[in-house]
Amino acid sequence: MTLLTLDGVDAGYDGTRVVSGIDLALDAGEILALVGESGSGKTTIGRVIAGLIAPQAGRMRWRGQELPARRQRTQRRDIQVVFQDPYLSLNPYRSVGGVLGELLRATGQTARRADTRRAAGELLERVALPAEVAAARPAQLSGGQRQRVAIARALATRPSLIVADEPTSALDVSVQAAILELFGRLRSDLGTAILVITHDLGVVEHLSDRVAVLQAGEIVEQGSTGQILSHPSHPYTRRLLAAVPRLPDPPEAPGTGRPSS
Numbered sequence: 001m002t003l004l005t006l007d008g009v010d011a012g013y014d015g016t017r018v019v020s021g022i023d024l025a026l027d028a029g030e031i032l033a034l035v036g037e038s039g040s041g042k043t044t045i046g047r048v049i050a051g052l053i054a055p056q057a058g059r060m061r062w063r064g065q066e067l068p069a070r071r072q073r074t075q076r077r078d079i080q081v082v083f084q085d086p087y088l089s090l091n092p093y094r095s096v097g098g099v100l101g102e103l104l105r106a107t108g109q110t111a112r113r114a115d116t117r118r119a120a121g122e123l124l125e126r127v128a129l130p131a132e133v134a135a136a137r138p139a140q141l142s143g144g145q146r147q148r149v150a151i152a153r154a155l156a157t158r159p160s161l162i163v164a165d166e167p168t169s170a171l172d173v174s175v176q177a178a179i180l181e182l183f184g185r186l187r188s189d190l191g192t193a194i195l196v197i198t199h200d201l202g203v204v205e206h207l208s209d210r211v212a213v214l215q216a217g218e219i220v221e222q223g224s225t226g227q228i229l230s231h232p233s234h235p236y237t238r239r240l241l242a243a244v245p246r247l248p249d250p251p252e253a254p255g256t257g258r259p260s261s
């Protein structure tokens with residue numbers, strides 16, 4: 001089922017046009033990677049989809065219906081955003097459990113205190129955080145834990161789509177893979193569609209079903225991840241792929257036929 005379509009969308013800030021003629025389609029449960037160099041307009045597209053800025057032209061549809069710039073409450077809940085730096089988007093004065101609980105109550109999922117606490121605990125479990133994190137404030141957590149909290153908060157409204165803007169680029173490499181794995185698990189367990197905005201072709205390779213390549217505000221190529229990575233047709237995509245630093249294969253340990261560690 002098609003969840004979201006963008007049809008000839010233009011967008012920008014204060015009358016300036018940053019992206020133009022954007023055509024995109026996203027199916028339920030699909031992971032689409034939006035790639036392109038810095039300043040090409042990736043975040044701008046994410047903001048339009050999330051309803052944070054209004055398109056200047058074009059149409060957006062959500063589950064087959066016109067998606068207005070001013071979202072209905074259910075549409076706001078159905079499309080959630082996870083940003084690069086959760087520190088900026090998490091209230092420093094609120095405990096994690098308090099924030100999750102408020103969302104659960106506001107969306108009518110829980111009413112009684114004990115139910116709210118249990119549901120918040122389930123959200124933390126879903127993002128593989130220990131229950132004690134409920135009592136913590138953002139400053140008391142590591143970067144990876146904060147990003148998990150931001151994901152739990154996004155999940156609290158049971159969205160069908162999460163727009164994840166560079167969700168791993170502020171994190172230590174050792175944590176990046178775990179966060180990517182978490183996104184993959186959300187999709188397979190909950191059927192959440194994900195639009196992942198990234199510079200990192202490793203993210204593309206490991207997570208996404210399809211890729212759209214943005215250059216200077218226009219989509220120059222889109223297709224399945226396998227197709228784009230192995231047979232990029234646009235010269236810009238080829239340059240983008242060629243610019244990725246690849247780690248050399250690990251040397252084989254003598255006699256074992258396996259890589260040494």
Ligand SMILES: Nc1ncnc2c1ncn2[C@@H]1O[C@H](COP(=O)(O)OP(=O)(O)OP(=O)(O)O)[C@@H](O)[C@H]1O
Binds near residue numbers: 013038040041043044
């Ligand atoms: N709030 C804003 N007001 C005015 N111009 C903006 C604003 N945000 C972004 N821009 C401009 O829009 C263009 C695209 O920015 P955008 O943030 O969408 O790029 P991006 O592809 O996400 O880049 P990066 O990879 O660096 O995050 C840039 O030229 C930027 O200067």
Ligand SMILES: [Mg+2]
Binds near residue numbers: 042043044165
């Ligand atoms: Mg950006």
